[in-house]
Amino acid sequence: MKEFGQYIVTKVIGEGGMGKVWRAWKISEGGFKKVLAIKTSKSSKKHHDLFMNEAKISARFDHENIVKTFDFGKTDNEFFIVMEYIRGVDLKELVSTVKKIPEDIFFYIIDKVLSAVIYIHNFEGRQLVHRDINSKNILVSWNGNIKLSDFGITLPQYGDFDPFGKIGYVPPEVILGKGWTQSGDIWCIGVLMWEILTSKKLFSGKNKEDIKRKIISGNITPPSRINDSINEKIDQIVLKALSRIPESRYISASELQEDIRKTMNELNIKPMYRENFSSFISEYFLDKIKEEEKELSEEETRITVYFSEKSRESKSTVQDVSINTKATPKHEINNYENERYYKYLNTKNKKDIMNIYEQKQNAKSKPSESGIIGSENLTKNISKNTRIRNKKVNRKKIFIVSSVLGFVFGLSTGIFKGSYDMQNAEKIFRMGVILTKEKNFHQAKELFEISADISGLQEVKYIAESIGKGTERIE
Numbered sequence: 151m152k153e154f155g156q157y158i159v160t161k162v163i164g165e166g167g168m169g170k171v172w173r174a175w176k177i178s179e180g181g182f183k184k185v186l187a188i189k190t191s192k193s194s195k196k197h198h199d200l201f202m203n204e205a206k207i208s209a210r211f212d213h214e215n216i217v218k219t220f221d222f223g224k225t226d227n228e229f230f231i232v233m234e235y236i237r238g239v240d241l242k243e244l245v246s247t248v249k250k251i252p253e254d255i256f257f258y259i260i261d262k263v264l265s266a267v268i269y270i271h272n273f274e275g276r277q278l279v280h281r282d283i284n285s286k287n288i289l290v291s292w293n294g295n296i297k298l299s300d301f302g303i304t305l306p307q308y309g310d311f312d313p314f315g316k317i318g319y320v321p322p323e324v325i326l327g328k329g330w331t332q333s334g335d336i337w338c339i340g341v342l343m344w345e346i347l348t349s350k351k352l353f354s355g356k357n358k359e360d361i362k363r364k365i366i367s368g369n370i371t372p373p374s375r376i377n378d379s380i381n382e383k384i385d386q387i388v389l390k391a392l393s394r395i396p397e398s399r400y401i402s403a404s405e406l407q408e409d410i411r412k413t414m415n416e417l418n419i420k421p422m423y424r425e426n427f428s429s430f431i432s433e434y435f436l437d438k439i440k441e442e443e444k445e446l447s448e449e450e451t452r453i454t455v456y457f458s459e460k461s462r463e464s465k466s467t468v469q470d471v472s473i474n475t476k477a478t479p480k481h482e483i484n485n486y487e488n489e490r491y492y493k494y495l496n497t498k499n500k501k502d503i504m505n506i507y508e509q510k511q512n513a514k515s516k517p518s519e520s521g522i523i524g525s526e527n528l529t530k531n532i533s534k535n536t537r538i539r540n541k542k543v544n545r546k547k548i549f550i551v552s553s554v555l556g557f558v559f560g561l562s563t564g565i566f567k568g569s570y571d572m573q574n575a576e577k578i579f580r581m582g583v584i585l586t587k588e589k590n591f592h593q594a595k596e597l598f599e600i601s602a603d604i605s606g607l608q609e610v611k612y613i614a615e616s617i618g619k620g621t622e623r624i625e
């Protein structure tokens with residue numbers, strides 16, 4: 151695991167010309183967990199400038215078919231962008247898996263992509279051009295949504311800086327040195343439509359120069375000649391978008407979308423709803439969906455433990471204490487005891503919690519190597535200066551909630567089957583209940599706090615707080 155500021159990255163999920171994309175997590179103090187995507191930049195000045203542009207532009211976009219940007223930062227001389235994590239696949243993988251995309255699915259995808267492009271082209275009147283519309287930059291979520299991503303070279307048309315784009319999608323006028331316009335994005339969508347309908351690459355070659363030559367003058371076969379299920383009216387839309395004369399293409403993405411919807415009506419193709427598209431995806435990617443959910447579940451458990459450990463380490467300050475000094479303050483006792491329990495949590499043995507508790511009791515008579523006084527001496531000093539008394543602890547309320555939580559933990563253990571950490575949380579919680587019955591509220595509170603950290607259950611945290619409010623120290 152690697153940290154980017156307040157985020158923890160776990161896995162590389164993509165890599166391109168600008169840098170890498172990671173799966174990441176953010177955990178707030180309240181135990182709130184959110185999975186995100188973090189994009190990092192390559193180290194060159196050129197890439198930094200484009201990266202900054204992407205962050206500034208994408209952070210202001212707000213459209214359901216555009217990947218959202220949440221944050222931008224820098225750590226260890228590396229810039230990063232925090233984006234929403236899309237649980238799904240890119241369009242390239244969808245097409246290669248399905249092989250033959252049905253017409254209603256085709257129309258659904260293209261309509262969503264066009265909605266995103268229309269938004270970008272009209273954004274704040276800046277005449278933006280995406281320049282990088284391709285099947286890898288269109289994300290398909292398991293819940294049926296379509297999202298356009300990657301805005302590293304999204305800049306106004308006719309600007310001084312005019313990035314080239316992905317070779318297989320670059321329009322002929324750009325190759326000839328005339329620069330990008332919004333009509334160039336229409337060409338990209340034309341290439342995209344052709345490839346969705348045929349499940350093939352439109353422009354490929356031995357090298358970049360060979361591909362450029364084909365884009366400028368190569369033959370473009372109508373999709374219906376490759377996929378005989380395609381209606382010729384769809385051919386007309388695709389070939390118009392792929393006109394080598396920009397003025398002969400659709401005037402705008404809006405005009406193309408209108409023609410798409412008109413053709414759907416003429417062919418009596420019913421509009422596709424997100425739920426239907428989600429069901430279609432599930433038929434082909436059920437195993438991958440389960441695999442991703444399993445990965446996320448395991449990551450969430452590891453991240454929770456990692457965050458909890460780091461949080462405790464940052465709060466713990468163990469100081470040397472002489473046997474003859476003043477009684478040890480309560481917060482130091484807490485840190486000392488919590489450290490012992492957390493060492494247990496980080497081990498992967500399968501000893502019963504009762505054995506660990508007995509070892510803890512036996513260790514009370516031994517001073518630590520670092521000079522910290524033994525628990526027996528601590529107890530003597532505390533008994534001279536401090537006494538803990540119970541102040542209206544509502545034990546009945548605690549035990550009622552405890553019974554409910556027994557069921558909750560059982561359910562949690564079932565959901566996270568095979569998760570050793572959830573089993574630890576349950577054992578520690580039950581130990582806390584035993585200590586509560588023995589009126590050992592101080593140590594019970596510690597166990598409930600540790601259990602709450604690991605499980606993330608607010609009910610356990612409530613019990614720990616209830617015990618904390620029910621006791622007070624009298625000097």
